[in-house]
Amino acid sequence: MYYKFYKVIAIISCALLLSGCGAYFNQPIVIENARIGEDTEATKALRNFPAPVEPVVVGVYKFRDQTGQYKPTESGSTFSTAVTQGATTILIKALEDSKWFVPIERENLSNLLNERNIIRSTRKEYRKTKNPNEPQLPPLLYAGIILEGGIVSYDSNIITGGLGARYFGVGASTQYRQDRITIYLRAVSTSSGKILKTVYVSKTILSQALDANFFRYVRFRRLLEAETGFTKNEPGQMAVSEAIEKAVESLIVEGIEDRLWAVKADSQTVNDLVASYKAEKEEAQNTALYERYFKERRGKKSLFAKGGTALIGGDYNNAELSYSARIGARYYFNPYVNANASINKFELNNQNAFSEGFNAIDLNAELTLLPFEKLTPFFFGGFGTVNTDSFDRTFFKFQYGGGIEYLISDDVGVSLNGTHNVVLGDKLDNIVQGKRDDQYFNFSIGLNWYFDNPIKMSKKARQKEQEKNLKLQKLRKRNREVRKESLTPRGEN
Numbered sequence: 001m002y003y004k005f006y007k008v009i010a011i012i013s014c015a016l017l018l019s020g021c022g023a024y025f026n027q028p029i030v031i032e033n034a035r036i037g038e039d040t041e042a043t044k045a046l047r048n049f050p051a052p053v054e055p056v057v058v059g060v061y062k063f064r065d066q067t068g069q070y071k072p073t074e075s076g077s078t079f080s081t082a083v084t085q086g087a088t089t090i091l092i093k094a095l096e097d098s099k100w101f102v103p104i105e106r107e108n109l110s111n112l113l114n115e116r117n118i119i120r121s122t123r124k125e126y127r128k129t130k131n132p133n134e135p136q137l138p139p140l141l142y143a144g145i146i147l148e149g150g151i152v153s154y155d156s157n158i159i160t161g162g163l164g165a166r167y168f169g170v171g172a173s174t175q176y177r178q179d180r181i182t183i184y185l186r187a188v189s190t191s192s193g194k195i196l197k198t199v200y201v202s203k204t205i206l207s208q209a210l211d212a213n214f215f216r217y218v219r220f221r222r223l224l225e226a227e228t229g230f231t232k233n234e235p236g237q238m239a240v241s242e243a244i245e246k247a248v249e250s251l252i253v254e255g256i257e258d259r260l261w262a263v264k265a266d267s268q269t270v271n272d273l274v275a276s277y278k279a280e281k282e283e284a285q286n287t288a289l290y291e292r293y294f295k296e297r298r299g300k301k302s303l304f305a306k307g308g309t310a311l312i313g314g315d316y317n318n319a320e321l322s323y324s325a326r327i328g329a330r331y332y333f334n335p336y337v338n339a340n341a342s343i344n345k346f347e348l349n350n351q352n353a354f355s356e357g358f359n360a361i362d363l364n365a366e367l368t369l370l371p372f373e374k375l376t377p378f379f380f381g382g383f384g385t386v387n388t389d390s391f392d393r394t395f396f397k398f399q400y401g402g403g404i405e406y407l408i409s410d411d412v413g414v415s416l417n418g419t420h421n422v423v424l425g426d427k428l429d430n431i432v433q434g435k436r437d438d439q440y441f442n443f444s445i446g447l448n449w450y451f452d453n454p455i456k457m458s459k460k461a462r463q464k465e466q467e468k469n470l471k472l473q474k475l476r477k478r479n480r481e482v483r484k485e486s487l488t489p490r491g492e493n
Helices: 002-024 042-048 086-097 109-126 236-257 267-285 458-488
Strands: 056-059 072-074 078-082 102-103 145-167 170-189 195-219 222-233 298-314 322-332 337-350 356-366 375-387 394-407 412-423 439-454
Touching: 042 086, 042 236, 086 102, 086 145, 086 236, 109 439, 170 236, 170 337, 195 236, 236 267, 298 337, 322 356, 322 439, 337 439, 356 394, 375 412
Parallel strands: 056 102, 056 145
Antiparallel strands: 072 078, 145 170, 170 195, 195 222, 298 322, 298 439, 322 337, 337 356, 356 375, 375 394, 394 412, 412 439
16 A cells, blocks of 8 residues: 555656656745846847947937736736836837937937936036036937837737646646736837838736645545646746847848848848848748648648558458558649659458458548648548459458648658548458448558658739749849959959
């Protein structure tokens, strides 16, 4: 009894250790001193940016929470706001970290002007002699660009879920919840009022909970009850900071691309920076909600090889699993529909009653449900023939089935599938009995190799790809011209 008890406790401890040891074994049991705030990944990216030719003076009057949303609770909502009200300060800090901008005080401009008036009146009133050479207050900086925008949405519980199990008084469960914030940031020219650039960034906020408990009588009138667990919530302020810093990073790169400001770096570094951002932006545009990444993946032509088992459903009892091997090819008419043909070698067995080898040729139409994702289910159906190894019996058949495929890369995928084969005849196992024709099943795992270019999503996507390639060609041509001019000696012109 005690051995079983300790075994259960060890299992629970291992589960906690594997799933959340970082949070579980770093519990706050002592008072912590104040420390400098944490950096996000976006902060590090901003600080590593190449320097500008000249920093841009910008003014931020108000970058505020535009959601008007209060923090949700189980019983409704509170008067505490869902997101921080200090987004302006966070944005100014991000602008300073980037070293691309010189932010000037505009949020509390009245305080600054009052203080300057106090300085002027104090000097005027208390100076003893009139000195025309006395320095005046320097003029205030004015902004060439104003940054506007704000936090436009806070969506709570966009996805929730969990998992749990209990057996003989021992149980464990986990729950999670994901929220999301969205911000917009735009740069406005103070000379013309033109909106130069607008960027949009979203960030999810994750909350997780894990608990384990034990409730059991270990002996007569002796009840043992134990419970442990933890909850981990991603700080909302950190999420807002990362989203704002990412927006500043996007604004800098898109400004470089549109020649709104210049960077102090060679053309190769600039090209790499812009290309990396374009790739990230394209990935973001192809990623739907819940981190589902859509991409043109599979080529038009494919070869596949599968191995597995076969099981007969005939007139004899005690069917046994035997081997099955298949090779074939498929052709995609569009990302969703393909036609495939295959040759199958397999064996069918009934214990001590029947055993024979067979060959089959299958022609199928196949439907891929999620062609632009790595993991997708698929269904197929078609017709074919099956014959014995000695070719003395041949049958027509229909087959249908389904499975799932996971792409290891854009060229190679792994699939699991099952097939139900309905034979048009009752002599597959050399006996005619009952009203039902013979049938058999295939269960297999296989590899798929894809060739040719990936199938386009749509006409619009194809046009967009052509436009993007044209822009890249123009950019490369311009860079070659710039390099050529830089290598030409000044005296030759």
